[in-house]
Amino acid sequence: MDFGQFNVNALMEITQRPDLVFVRGQGSWLEDHAGKRYLDFIQGWAVNALGHCPPEIVAAVEVQSKLLLNPSPAFYNQPSIELATRLVQSSCFQRVFFANSGAEANEGAIKLARKWGQLNKNGAFKIITFDHSFHGRTLATMSASGKPGWSTLFAPQVDGFPKADLNDLASVEALIDDQTVAVMLEPIQGEGGVIPATAEFLKALRELTRQRGLLLIVDEVQTGMGRTGTMFCYEQAGIEPDIMTLGKGIGGGAPLAALLAREEVSVFRHGDQGGTYNGNPLMTAIGVAVFDALAAPGFMEQVQARGRQLSEGLLALAAKWGMPGERGQGLLRALILDRDDGPAIVERARLRAPEGMLLNAPRPNLLRFMPALNVSAGEVGQMLEWLDVIIEQVR
Structure with a gap:
């Protein structure tokens, strides 16, 4: 051609x-x-929550691009505060860290859980994940993923991600030891073939992690921001996780992601986490526009x-x-x-x-x-x- x-x-x-x-x-x-025109039922892999070039995002870019693009994450900026406020008010979390991709948000969740383990569980670092899961393409998130063949693709893999079977609580229990700090899963395994975790399993998993003093991390990069019919998929199971990651739909097509955590779990110290573009005003202004559209009556x-x-x-x-x-x-x-x-x-x-x-x-x-x-x-x-x-x- x-x-x-x-x-x-x-x-x-x-x-x-x-x-x-x-x-x-x-x-x-x-x-x-x-x-040639195409009816798009992929939308950037569940990214374009409002479709291609929605007027809400076009307007947000036009306004914010004339005001402030990136003052550095070492300073506060208005759109990031506005979006973080919306996210905590609509969820069970109290703190937000903005990132550029779902993989980066998941990498942050892994780091946060390990930091919490250092401070609260004698250095426990293992995070139980699931076969056929997908958490990203960094070395750590590839190791966390249960995608066949990925454990050796860029060997050696990052240690500490034993794999359980989705919707099988006994398989999770069997992997817990004194080095376990968290369990991490997608409420629906998107790349794995749209395989839902049942509400019963999510409830039992939340109870198990509470009993054993472990964190529960939900990767809502694909399921979050209204994709499953509620703002966040975990709501449909009636549970409250400790950490959640968002990506894809949160930016409606722009590179934006978020790591959310409960106050008690937000244990990063100064210098532990950062990123040149993280939480920049242009992307978070787009995020505000997307959120407000999704939250409209x-x-x-x-x-x-x-x-x-x-x-x-x-x-x-x-x-x-x-x-x-x-x-x-x-x-x-x-x-x-x-x-x-x-x-x-x-x-x-x-x-x-x-x-x-x-x-x-x-x-x-x-x-x-x-x-x-x-x-x-x-x-x-x-x-x-x-x-x-x-x-x-x-x-």
Whole structure:
């Protein structure tokens, strides 16, 4: 394909990309360099909470970029205080540290838990995580992740992350020893295939960690900020974790993440944690705009309604095509296929003409859906209609 002025070879090769360059986007739609439009049900991997180029973010960038960009995290700035205040008022946490990515927030959570272990549990440092989990691409977060093969990819791995089985409390108990400081999990394993931790398991895990004097860390990088129908997914289980991480949707497309903790767990001393761009006014002003949109009256009800519509539509497709079904919460859902043709469906959807569609297959037998949280009923219906035809074409 002719890319004209685009020298794609200047980019480091880190993934296989299709032969197109996106040049603009609006809401649930993207447009490539050739003018072809795509209905986007990936949204940057659950990043664009309000879709592409939402007016709230455009306005926030325009206003804040004329005021203050980055005075250094060694000083207070107004937008970071405003966003932190919103986050603590809407959660069970009292302190916030802003970062640039979910992996960085999770790295901070690991450091905070280990620091707490040094001060309160005789240097305990092990954090129990789960098979098929995904916590990021730094060395520590890769070691914490349960993604197959990652433990040796950049060996030696960071020690101290024994793996339990999701929704199996006994497997967690069996790993606890005097060096254990915390348990860390995603309320829904996104990259693992949209696998939810049950409310019963989360409640039992919270009780177990309290009994054993351990911290409970929830990685809500993918599930947080309204993705599952409430501002934070942990709320649906009726628990209160000790530490939470946010990313993706919190910036609505901008690089922003957060580490939240209860007051008693916020034990970093001066110099323990930082970062040149962390909490800068431009990103946190965007975060304020995103948060206020998500917190507006009726917004979460619409997320829940579209989640039900998507779930029912996927169940209908599963019944029609003899597939096992669907799973997920809110607008983080997966269609479980009966064969390994997920990648073929994704490719056929992208190549569809005259308008394409962007889907994701984190596993060969699974399609994952992460639309904008303000996706319309018509757009959900359009996606389901096109998907039905595409499945027929592939099969």
